[in-house]
Amino acid sequence: MLARVWSGSIVGIDAVKVGVEVDVSGGLPGIVMLGLPDAAVQESKERVRATLKNTGFAFPMRKIVINLTPADLRKEGPCFDLPISVGILAASEQVSAQLLGDHLFLGEVSLDGSLRPVAGVLPIAATAQKMGITGLVVPVDNAQEASVVKGLTVYGFKNIKEVTNFLNNPGGYQPVEFKDTVETYHTTPLQSADLREVKGQAHARRALEIAAAGGHNLVFVGPPGSGKTMLARRLPGILPPLGFAEALEVTRIHSVAGLLKNRGSLVRDRPFRSPHHSASGPSLVGGGSFPRPGEISLAHQGILFLDELTEFKRDVLEFLRQPLEDGYVTISRTRQSVMFPAQFTLVASTNPCPCGYYGDTIQQCTCSPSKREQYWAKLSGPLMDRIDLQVAVNRLKPEEITQQSTGEASESVRQRVQQARDRASVRFQEEANLRCNAQMQSRHMHKWCRLDDASRNLLESAIRKLGLSARASDRILKVARTIADLAADDELKPQYVAEAIQYRTIDRMQ
Numbered sequence: 001m002l003a004r005v006w007s008g009s010i011v012g013i014d015a016v017k018v019g020v021e022v023d024v025s026g027g028l029p030g031i032v033m034l035g036l037p038d039a040a041v042q043e044s045k046e047r048v049r050a051t052l053k054n055t056g057f058a059f060p061m062r063k064i065v066i067n068l069t070p071a072d073l074r075k076e077g078p079c080f081d082l083p084i085s086v087g088i089l090a091a092s093e094q095v096s097a098q099l100l101g102d103h104l105f106l107g108e109v110s111l112d113g114s115l116r117p118v119a120g121v122l123p124i125a126a127t128a129q130k131m132g133i134t135g136l137v138v139p140v141d142n143a144q145e146a147s148v149v150k151g152l153t154v155y156g157f158k159n160i161k162e163v164t165n166f167l168n169n170p171g172g173y174q175p176v177e178f179k180d181t182v183e184t185y186h187t188t189p190l191q192s193a194d195l196r197e198v199k200g201q202a203h204a205r206r207a208l209e210i211a212a213a214g215g216h217n218l219v220f221v222g223p224p225g226s227g228k229t230m231l232a233r234r235l236p237g238i239l240p241p242l243g244f245a246e247a248l249e250v251t252r253i254h255s256v257a258g259l260l261k262n263r264g265s266l267v268r269d270r271p272f273r274s275p276h277h278s279a280s281g282p283s284l285v286g287g288g289s290f291p292r293p294g295e296i297s298l299a300h301q302g303i304l305f306l307d308e309l310t311e312f313k314r315d316v317l318e319f320l321r322q323p324l325e326d327g328y329v330t331i332s333r334t335r336q337s338v339m340f341p342a343q344f345t346l347v348a349s350t351n352p353c354p355c356g357y358y359g360d361t362i363q364q365c366t367c368s369p370s371k372r373e374q375y376w377a378k379l380s381g382p383l384m385d386r387i388d389l390q391v392a393v394n395r396l397k398p399e400e401i402t403q404q405s406t407g408e409a410s411e412s413v414r415q416r417v418q419q420a421r422d423r424a425s426v427r428f429q430e431e432a433n434l435r436c437n438a439q440m441q442s443r444h445m446h447k448w449c450r451l452d453d454a455s456r457n458l459l460e461s462a463i464r465k466l467g468l469s470a471r472a473s474d475r476i477l478k479v480a481r482t483i484a485d486l487a488a489d490d491e492l493k494p495q496y497v498a499e500a501i502q503y504r505t506i507d508r509m510q
């Protein structure tokens, strides 16, 4: 007999509906699997055989042909264990096939019959709903994530026995309700990081506020121990939470990366990713034979923090240029090309020279000028050109260190950031996908970054003096727009442009 069970597979951060056809017929006992399965899908045969035996079902001692459609799509991962099991049970008439037409099944099966969570459930659920599926059957640990999709009834089960009971008696089980739980996925613990603990550093704090309000890229340059890492870690605390549409985008990416397993439903906090400087190109931008999102996509709508920027390999950093400009990255393989969103704010930290003390007020720099020049050559150039806020951080003076910190708390800074962002969103009402000033294109700047004569003169002389590129000058205008938003001003006054220019520290230091 023939049974067809629906399942799904991930392509990039999208999904396709996959049909699992199982035919059990006369002939020598054995299992054949067709339709471009990868190694993990091939192994499914053995897992399912053992599981069904262990859980008290009869494994048909006949010829079993499993065909995965569409035939030209490569199928990967263990998520087909459950649909294959259900297909074999339905084809051998051990379970009712009544619900198979409009339900979709996903899940890895352990040898004892328990269901294990799989990656990519959210995008598959969204696609299933669009393609007329009404019910979704997933491992219980994936159920919250799937329940985000409206118009789909989601059932979460612990083991294969529960799934078969449900198929035979659908009325006996309750679907999962959507709960908007707050989840954080920070790679470093940030809970206790508050700006209140930062002493002094008014200049750096101001830069953080501007970066948060406009989504501008930021680099801290300063000697060891000046607080660069400390400051950068406090940026997530002053960012507004993700809106619903943003949260869906972020959750989808994290789902594909397998980070949501055993977790709640939606990612609501802005991601903060701080990959180690030994990170490879693919781990940063994404890759693999079935392309997976890299750190820059996991940082989508949040922060990518590159601590000790010069320690990263230069060719790895080069990979960041295109996504920084476009907000997405395309990964091409012979069979497919996928696009991952990557709209992130880049925050970096670096020493000003190899010994770390160039420009320090306390310790002398021991680097030769040529060594320092080499260092700067590595730092500056195309990547620095894309960093709007280049901020020198000096070490605290002895009297500052011994003082109690009297800094403003993150929460009150966050409120100002929110107000500035609200102001920008009113402006961006008519523009789909434009969420902060850093994302403005030239036509937007033409509309919203008009300069009066005094501001134009200021900018012109900065371009001349600092040898700025057209890109750098556009970036200055965007920062100036954010500074104006923080001041609740619609006009780009000269003082805002002047402040934006003084954040080109590195250009000035050369």
Ligand SMILES: Nc1ncnc2c1ncn2[C@@H]1O[C@H](COP(=O)(O)OP(=O)(O)O)[C@@H](O)[C@H]1O
Binding pocket: 197, 198, 199, 200, 201, 222, 223, 224, 225, 226, 227, 228, 229, 230, 231, 349, 396, 405
């Ligand atoms: N402005 C500051 N206020 C309070 N503590 C500070 C400040 N700057 C540095 N520190 C202390 O020094 C430590 C080292 O700072 P860190 O951020 O690691 O420096 P860097 O990354 O510049 O080398 C911090 O963990 C913190 O305890």
Ligand SMILES: [Mg+2]
Binding pocket: 228, 229, 230, 307, 349
């Ligand atoms: Mg540090």
